[in-house]
Amino acid sequence: MTIIINMRSGVDEVKLRIAAKLIREGKLVAFPTETVYGLGADALNERAVRRIFEAKGRPADNPLILHIAKFSQVYELAREVPEEAKVLVERFWPGPLTIVLPRKDVVPDVTTGGLDTVAIRMPANEIALKLIELSGKPIAAPSANISGKPSPTSAEHVADDFYGKIECIIDGGETRIGVESTVIDLTEHPPVLLRPGGLPLEEIEKVIGKVRIHPAVFGKKVDTPKSPGMKYKHYAPNAEVIVVEGPREKVKGKITELVKELKERGKKVGVIGSESYNADEFFFLGSSVEEVAKNLFKALRYMDKAGVDVVIAEGVEERGLGLAVMNRLRKASGYKIVKA
Numbered sequence: 001m002t003i004i005i006n007m008r009s010g011v012d013e014v015k016l017r018i019a020a021k022l023i024r025e026g027k028l029v030a031f032p033t034e035t036v037y038g039l040g041a042d043a044l045n046e047r048a049v050r051r052i053f054e055a056k057g058r059p060a061d062n063p064l065i066l067h068i069a070k071f072s073q074v075y076e077l078a079r080e081v082p083e084e085a086k087v088l089v090e091r092f093w094p095g096p097l098t099i100v101l102p103r104k105d106v107v108p109d110v111t112t113g114g115l116d117t118v119a120i121r122m123p124a125n126e127i128a129l130k131l132i133e134l135s136g137k138p139i140a141a142p143s144a145n146i147s148g149k150p151s152p153t154s155a156e157h158v159a160d161d162f163y164g165k166i167e168c169i170i171d172g173g174e175t176r177i178g179v180e181s182t183v184i185d186l187t188e189h190p191p192v193l194l195r196p197g198g199l200p201l202e203e204i205e206k207v208i209g210k211v212r213i214h215p216a217v218f219g220k221k222v223d224t225p226k227s228p229g230m231k232y233k234h235y236a237p238n239a240e241v242i243v244v245e246g247p248r249e250k251v252k253g254k255i256t257e258l259v260k261e262l263k264e265r266g267k268k269v270g271v272i273g274s275e276s277y278n279a280d281e282f283f284f285l286g287s288s289v290e291e292v293a294k295n296l297f298k299a300l301r302y303m304d305k306a307g308v309d310v311v312i313a314e315g316v317e318e319r320g321l322g323l324a325v326m327n328r329l330r331k332a333s334g335y336k337i338v339k340a
């Protein structure tokens with residue numbers, strides 16, 4: 001049975017105590033963060049963490065992020081906390097930034113996928129922070145979607161994937177940012193960006209200087225990836241996805257052409273973007289890159305519900321949140337990219 005706790009109008013400590021107790025008992029609780037919804041369990045309880053992997057159908061070598069509510073918890077989980085980590089989290093926590101550090105042995109192998117490092121973040125969401133605090137545990141939480149599907153930005157998305165399969169879903173309304181946290185490996189010098197996300201790389205570089213971007217961020221094939229999540233297909237709806245990249249003024253024409261071609265071949269076509277298009281389905285993502293990020297996963301899920309065969313997505317500039325948006329779109333497309 002899945003309990004759905006409505007917390008759209010703000011933090012309710014009485015209700016959160018119920019959810020926190022479930023966490024302590026080794027149960028699964030989905031909760032909102034500022035990025036996407038997480039599927040949470042006690043990070044130090046092996047059996048509970050195993051259930052996350054089972055519920056999601058997630059490969060065992062893809063490690064989880066540990067969510068904390070107080071900075072001091074970092075010292076319980078990480079062996080070393082370099083100066084760069086302190087400076088970064090001082091500036092950006094709570095927020096959409098995940099740091100990778102050498103792990104302590106209290107963190108079970110299942111949680112880190114057998115790696116010697118641990119990924120930690122403090123989310124900027126009052127419900128999430130209170131849940132972590134009341135549970136008294138670090139909460140391991142991947143995005144609350146079936147492995148490979150678009151991440152959930154509302155409790156409805158979580159219910160679509162997990163209703164009846166997990167103990168609790170806390171409904172905190174739509175998430176504010178809409179793409180997952182930025183993951184940075186601080187065990188390397190210079191630090192390495194493993195996943196672009198809700199905190200723009202430019203912001204990080206202002207604080208700690210040059211960061212190396214892992215080639216997998218741009219889709220290069222990697223054999224022994226630093227962050228195993230990189231090698232799996234991700235964010236993909238059932239429909240085929242094509243990303244059209246290029247100068248803005250050319251992209252619209254190219255997409256219009258593609259829609260026509262695909263329709264002639266009998267395909268049901270959806271378009272997502274910031275211009276308007278004439279297709280079987282159209283989802284307006286918004287006019288700023290922040291809005292595009294916020295609506296991206298919702299749009300991909302919408303297209304599946306609408307039953308389109310092909311989704312054509314407008315590319316955006318790889319600046320600010322645009323780097324995360326393009327990373328998700330290219331992955332969703334399996335790198336089917338058309339240049340305009």
Ligand code: TXA
Nearest residue numbers: 035037038063064117118119142143180181227228229
């Ligand atoms: O915004 C987010 O980060 C959301 C919310 C719920 O906090 N969580 C999330 O988790 O996106 P997930 O599991 O979907 O993605 C975690 C990413 C994966 O790409 C994983 O490979 C990487 O973080 N990761 C986790 N632990 C790692 C580690 N020790 N070293 C390198 N990468 C790690």
Ligand code: MG
Nearest residue numbers: 142143151180
């Ligand atoms: Mg995920």
